[in-house]
Amino acid sequence: MxxxxxxxxxxxxxxxxxxxxxxxxxxxxxxxxxxxxxxxxxxxxxxxxxxxxxxxxxxxxxxxxxxxxxxxxxxxxxxxxxxxxxxxPSSVAVAFARLGLPWDDALVVSAHGRSLRPVVHACRAHRKVAVLTGPGTGPAEIGAALRDVPRRLVVAERLGTADERITETTPAEAVTARWHDPNVVLVLGPGPVAAAPGWVAGNPPGPAGWALPEAAFAHRDSMITKAEVRAVALARLGPRLGDLVWDIGAGSGAVAVECARFGAAVLAVERDPVACQGIRDNARAHGVELAVVGAAAPDCLAELPDPDAVFVGGGGLDVLRAGAARRPARLVVALAAVERVGPALAALDGAGYAAEAVQLQANRYTALPDGTHRLAATNPVHLVSGVLR
The missing domain is CATH 3.40.1010.10 (Tetrapyrrole methylase, N-terminal domain)
Incomplete structure (x- = not known):
């Protein structure tokens, strides 16, 4: 035995x-x-x-x-x-105990012997994460990856020993500090340190529904991807915990918010300052974390971390090519003009993607004054999607 x-x-x-x-x-x-x-x-x-x-x-x-x-x-x-x-007791339990915090609402992830990338994306998307560290994936590396994210780090070193140390720091400060193994890092975001009690530990269940109606999002000038188009786009993007999604030309942020509801980290790229504030408001209304990049694509994309999935809701072929050049596993672009479909397919194919296209148009039942209904057509949208070969 x-x-x-x-x-x-x-x-x-x-x-x-x-x-x-x-x-x-x-x-x-x-x-x-x-x-x-x-x-x-x-x-x-x-x-x-x-x-x-x-x-x-x-x-x-x-x-x-x-x-x-x-x-x-x-x-x-x-x-x-x-x-x-x-x-x-596990190191995670002890670390939270030292802070006097509950941890049944915390997401626990391991970077020990694994890639740090999905761990960092989980920390971007969630406000209470415990990271089990390892060689090359410790507090300094976590801090470097989260420099641009409003987070505080609590590093718990050598728990239960005579030289135990608990240090609260910022991502930037963690990069240059000296840390001792073994350690566990708590990554905490703004907001309450204790969520309302739930029935499941860790990451909450996924959304009860998606492709929410347009009325669920504040928007202006029809700057929103219609629900029926969003449903297919989300299926092609496959956002999930540990992923980073770019939503380029985010408009109202409907796609960005829906991806965040699946647990993915999201960067919403939008050049219009008014729209940027609308994206933040929509994210807050739906209780999700995402980051807004207020700049024009494709020039701003070079400074962003590599994505796992990209949605292009606005922009030309140069934006599509710039997104594909970062080698996301999945890429989707929404187009209004049929003439742009062929070049988009060719661009994805040339970048190493298995590409396909579909035209979507929904006819919504609309009530008439006499109680009967008519079909009201929405504008057709062409979705071009690609999966990295």
Whole structure:
């Protein structure tokens, strides 16, 4: 049997360590236990799992916090090994406890051994995120990626040890500070530190509906993508948690807001200052986080972080090409003129996308004074979409 013990060591751990013939753990964990058993410093997880699988007799694995929470228990179980787990409080639970904050409404993400990109996008889109860090994905790297985002960072270092340290800082300050491993970073946005109680922990469920009616958004001069067109555009964009979406020529921000409702981080690019304020108002009304870039495309796009999906609601071929050049996985452009469809398809194909186009026109039932109905046609829109090959 393999006993997986969280640290600080919980009740019952001493008996398991005393009975073990093999103890595996990080050097800092091994230094805290007194054992005559063979000890192995935990390095690469696959090698440690193979060593444990080959061992005949009782063994102990020492791990930080709760080893069943983004920990080694998953790898051991995936290898078919039977384990007995004695957890300690997770680093996330302890970090929030040090601040006196509830955390059932927090999103917990791991950058340990993973790309920092989706982690940063989650921090852009959500106001309460705990990040499990790793080499090359620590507080400095997180701070550098969030310089332009209104966030404060709380870095909890070496929790539960004599040199534990809790530091509140800004993204910019985090870049140049010196940090000690292991640590967990809490990324907190403006607003209440404790949300209203809910029924599910972490990221709230997705929206109950999408392609909201135009009346759900403040807009002027018909600067809004119609609901029926938005429905197909959202299906092609596939916004999700961990993604960054550009909405170029955002107008009212309807597409941007709907993408944010799916949990994606969103940059709404719009050159009209009045429209920019309208986008912010619409985002606030729908309770979502997004950033507004008040500048003209394509010139402003070079300074933006790489997107996972791009919607072009306004602009010419130069904007489409500039978006495609950043290699998003999915790209959608809405066009009013049929003559622009062919060049848009060619531009996407030339940029390495499998492209297709569809013309959408909805006929809405409209009530007449006598109680009967007529069909009121909306203007046709051509959607050109591409998926990166």
């Amino acid at each position: 393999i006993s997986v013990l969280g640290t600080p060591l919980p009740a019952g751990a001493a008996e398991r360590i005393a009975a073990a013939k093999l103890v595996v753990g990080a050097a800092r964990h091994l230094s805290t236990v007194d054992t005559t058993a063979e000890t192995v410093v935990l390095g690469e997880v696959p090698a440690a799992v193979a060593r444990l699988a080959a061992h005949d007799g009782p063994a102990v694995v020492l791990a930080s916090g709760d080893p069943g929470f983004f920990g080694i228990v998953r790898a051991l179980r995936a290898a078919g090994l039977d384990v007995d787990v004695l957890p300690a």
